[in-house]
Amino acid sequence: MPARHILAIDQGTTSTRAIVFDAAARAVATSQRELPQIYPAPGWVEHDPEEIWRATVAVCRDALARAGLDAAAVAGIGITNQRETTIVWDRETGAAVHNAIVWQDRRTAERCAELKAAELEPEFRQRTGLVLDPYFSGTKLAWILDNVPGARARAEAGTLAFGTVESFLLWRLTGGRRHASDATNAARTLLYNINSQRWDLDLLRLLDIPHALLPEVVDCAGDFGATTADLLGAPIPVLGMAGDQQAATVGQACLKPGMVKSTYGTGCFALLNTGATAVRSKHRLLTTIAYRLDGVATYALEGSIFVAGAAVQWLRDGLKLINRSADVEALAGAARPGHGVFMVPAFVGLGAPYWDPDARGALLGLTRDTGPAEIAQAALDSVCYQTRDLIEAMKADGAAIAALRVDGGMVANGPLMQRLADTLGVAVERPTVTETTALGAALLAGLQAGLFPSLDSVAATWQLDRAFAPREDQAARDQRYAGWQAAVKRVRSAG
Ligand SMILES: Nc1ncnc2c1ncn2[C@@H]1O[C@H](COP(=O)(O)OP(=O)(O)O)[C@@H](O)[C@H]1O
Numbered sequence: 001m002p003a004r005h006i007l008a009i010d011q012g013t014t015s016t017r018a019i020v021f022d023a024a025a026r027a028v029a030t031s032q033r034e035l036p037q038i039y040p041a042p043g044w045v046e047h048d049p050e051e052i053w054r055a056t057v058a059v060c061r062d063a064l065a066r067a068g069l070d071a072a073a074v075a076g077i078g079i080t081n082q083r084e085t086t087i088v089w090d091r092e093t094g095a096a097v098h099n100a101i102v103w104q105d106r107r108t109a110e111r112c113a114e115l116k117a118a119e120l121e122p123e124f125r126q127r128t129g130l131v132l133d134p135y136f137s138g139t140k141l142a143w144i145l146d147n148v149p150g151a152r153a154r155a156e157a158g159t160l161a162f163g164t165v166e167s168f169l170l171w172r173l174t175g176g177r178r179h180a181s182d183a184t185n186a187a188r189t190l191l192y193n194i195n196s197q198r199w200d201l202d203l204l205r206l207l208d209i210p211h212a213l214l215p216e217v218v219d220c221a222g223d224f225g226a227t228t229a230d231l232l233g234a235p236i237p238v239l240g241m242a243g244d245q246q247a248a249t250v251g252q253a254c255l256k257p258g259m260v261k262s263t264y265g266t267g268c269f270a271l272l273n274t275g276a277t278a279v280r281s282k283h284r285l286l287t288t289i290a291y292r293l294d295g296v297a298t299y300a301l302e303g304s305i306f307v308a309g310a311a312v313q314w315l316r317d318g319l320k321l322i323n324r325s326a327d328v329e330a331l332a333g334a335a336r337p338g339h340g341v342f343m344v345p346a347f348v349g350l351g352a353p354y355w356d357p358d359a360r361g362a363l364l365g366l367t368r369d370t371g372p373a374e375i376a377q378a379a380l381d382s383v384c385y386q387t388r389d390l391i392e393a394m395k396a397d398g399a400a401i402a403a404l405r406v407d408g409g410m411v412a413n414g415p416l417m418q419r420l421a422d423t424l425g426v427a428v429e430r431p432t433v434t435e436t437t438a439l440g441a442a443l444l445a446g447l448q449a450g451l452f453p454s455l456d457s458v459a460a461t462w463q464l465d466r467a468f469a470p471r472e473d474q475a476a477r478d479q480r481y482a483g484w485q486a487a488v489k490r491v492r493s494a495g
């Protein structure tokens, strides 16, 4: 059988998935495993790299088995991943020297504050497109070098390797033959210069990070080496790599400047394609690489929100108000109209556009008749208001936003999508395929394999499931939003 399928690996914050796509970009089999979260201290979040690796191999094997395919039927693998999460491993043994430090982890807030106090943020912003926040990999990597006994000396001697999750997986899949990261992931490290497309030696010096640790930076589609034969029955070439939000941008076919997508998983990440220009936000959005093909970068403005679906997980696991995430829909639907409850889910600080690592969450506007339904609705509303914060920032940066393409686990919730459209005053478009992250990785690999002739042919596969048009009048929309803005002010650490 000719190799006409693509195996996409989507290593996310809460789960590891493998999806087999056919040459028409249709998902034919899926396998998924939950990823245990490790919380060693307040504000710290880790993953076990061995668990990430074991789960990745297991879901790949399982997805192929479910599709009834062997390795020979697979033209290539596309990898997409939770971004910024930092792993350092030994080049000889392949063993990680510490757990993966997850993007949500705040342990380097103080280090970032010191760098800010030294007035270094403009330099980092100009070179990397990012802000000084513990979210990004650079200070996490420095933390590992400073806190794991012997790590710095080993790093300087060149015996250790750093990578974000795609890089670690590529290393393992290729049996240690390839140490590479794609440009979209490199762009999230605080170490990569998005203008020159190189590791920035000045920033490496500032963060005291030896160059010998770093992977080679590659395009999002290319020949990145083949898996070792033992893993999946026969070698399969890895042909695509991109961070999950960038992969979703491709999967949502946001390939023209002005197109914007927002993905609602654990967090929420909105990316606005700005084409060949690395637009600098005046409103604290990030400048990032949407994808890089044949050495040419397409840029995006990004708004990153740390808690979206995680607020629903908190209602479920923390408050035990619901048994399953999907039950939030009915509970919120029972909320008393006009209840005036606001939730600011700053559980791990606030991301864009506030970038306040020390802010913490709050429920405001409680009265004696506030109950679980109002709290549930306030949690869902917080996702809509945070999105509006991002869309307002994008508009203030000059974007004319006609519609927002949405995806991720939360968008199954129809009333939430209607509320989102009402809150934004912008049409919300939900595609038929909401697994856009894996789809994007598959499309990048399929492009390299020659299954898809061009990205435009890829864009043509995007199909609308349902558009949600705003119904609420402007005054009501703005009044609710003003309530949110007042609530955010109350939780800000710096007033
Ligand atoms: N019907 C629903 N309404 C609101 N949130 C939901 C619903 N179903 C799932 N979720 C939330 O969506 C998230 C899962 O989305 P997913 O894209 O799988 O996340 P991730 O890739 O970050 O692991 C979870 O946080 C879950 O609580």
Ligand SMILES: O=P(O)(O)OC[C@H](O)CO
Binding pocket: 011, 012, 013, 014, 081, 082, 083, 084, 103, 243, 244, 245, 265, 266, 267
């Ligand atoms: O794993 P997700 O889908 O929550 O995405 C995580 C982001 O890449 C973090 O920047």
